[in-house]
Amino acid sequence: DAGITQSPRHKVTETGTPVTLRCHQTENHRYMYWYRQDPGHGLRLIHYSYGVKDTDKGEVSDGYSVSRSKTEDFLLTLESATSSQTSVYFCAMLAGSYGYTFGSGTRLTVV
Amino acid sequence: AQKVTQAQTEISVVEKEDVTLDCVYETRDTTYYLFWYKQPPSGELVFLIRRNSFDEQNEISGRYSWNFQKSTSSFNFTITASQVVDSAVYFCASKTDSWGKLQFGAGTQVVVTP
Numbered sequence: 001d002a003g004i005t006q007s008p009r010h011k012v013t014e015t016g017t018p019v020t021l022r023c024h025q026t027e028n029h030r031y032m033y034w035y036r037q038d039p040g041h042g043l044r045l046i047h048y049s050y051g052v053k054d055t056d057k058g059e060v061s062d063g064y065s066v067s068r069s070k071t072e073d074f075l076l077t078l079e080s081a082t083s084s085q086t087s088v089y090f091c092a093m094l095a096g097s098y099g100y101t102f103g104s105g106t107r108l109t110v111v
Numbered sequence: 112a113q114k115v116t117q118a119q120t121e122i123s124v125v126e127k128e129d130v131t132l133d134c135v136y137e138t139r140d141t142t143y144y145l146f147w148y149k150q151p152p153s154g155e156l157v158f159l160i161r162r163n164s165f166d167e168q169n170e171i172s173g174r175y176s177w178n179f180q181k182s183t184s185s186f187n188f189t190i191t192a193s194q195v196v197d198s199a200v201y202f203c204a205s206k207t208d209s210w211g212k213l214q215f216g217a218g219t220q221v222v223v224t225p
Contacts, residue, residue, distance in 0.1 A: 031211045042117075042202055042215035050210060058212065090156065094211040100146075102156040 003027045006091050006103035013110055019078040021106050023091030025071075031094035032074040034058075034066060036087040037105075043090060049074055081110045113138045113207050117216035124193050124223055132188040132219045134203030140164075143207040145179065145186045150200040150218070159201075162186065193223045 004025045013019050023032065030051055035043040035058075045058030047066040055066050063085060067075045078085055091103040114137040124130050136145060147159040160170065162179050170177045174191045190197050203216040 033212070035213075035215075040120075040217055042115075042217045043204075043213070044215070045212055048210060048212060056210070088154070092213075099161070100158070100211075100213065105154050 004091060004093050004101050004103045006089075006106050008106060009104065010107045011109070013081050013108070015082060015110055016080050019081050019108065021076040021089055021091075021108070023074040023076070023103055025074075025093050027093060027095065027101075028071055029093045029095055030071070032068070033092045033094075034064075034074070034076045035090045035092065036060065036085075037090060038087050046076065046089075078108075081108075083110050086110045113140075113143075113205055113214045115203050115205050115214050115216040117203055117219050119219045120217070121220040121222065124221070126194060126223055126225050127192050130190045130193050130197075130221060130223075132190075132201050132203075132221070134186045134188065134216060136184050136186065136203070136205045138184075138205060138207050140207040143205055146204040146206070146213070147177065147186075147188050148202045148204065150202065152199070156202075159188075190221070193221075195223050195225055197221060198223045 007022045033048045034046040037043045044060045046060055046064050047058050049055045049068045065077045086109050089106045092100050116135045122130055143164045145162045149157040149159055167179050176189045178187045200218045200220050202218045204213045206213050
């Protein structure tokens with residue numbers, strides 16, 4: 001059990017529709033992150049959280065919002081999906097001594 | 112601001128050849144951490160190594176070795192006697208702030224052919 005799961009694993013959505021991706025952890029860790037992966041860019045930070053209801057923007061936060069109402073859940077929302085948000089999204093959590101655990105990723109396609 | 116550069120987009124080798132992946136980082140912090148991750152074709156991110164800025168010792172783990180040189184801000188990764196299973200994208204990353212945010216390089220695709 002990896003301790004962190006993402007859902008859904010794959011999603012196809014239409015331009016202009018809202019989309020929510022879920023990251024769920026069972027480890028009770030404080031810090032969680034959302035990254036997007038695109039060719040030529042590696043992984044880029046979208047938003048991160050340092051506790052319940054404590055979140056902040058990352059490098060590429062435009063068009064995204066997050067919420068963390070419980071320690072175990074970190075939600076990423078695309079309010080109105082655009083084709084430029086087609087990407088692979090990874091959630092991560094930070095365990096002690098800077099050990100990161102990543103989810104398996106969500107492949108999102110906006111058509 | 113921190114930055115991680117992986118100048119090699121793709122490296123192709125024949126099995127049993129050695130391959131070295133370059134990573135150059137930029138930071139003004141004196142305390143930082145450097146990482147390497149592997150992303151096989153299945154897509155998950157696999158942790159390979161973490162090194163803090165105070166530990167400049169090179170490290171060897173099986174066929175993998177890492178060369179950390181603060182003087183050149185480099186943290187290079189070598190795979191010795193490559194195998195087909197080493198085919199993957201490899202990411203170098205750094206962490207400098209207290210929020211644990213990682214800065215990734217663009218990644219290097221390694222293709223090992225039999």
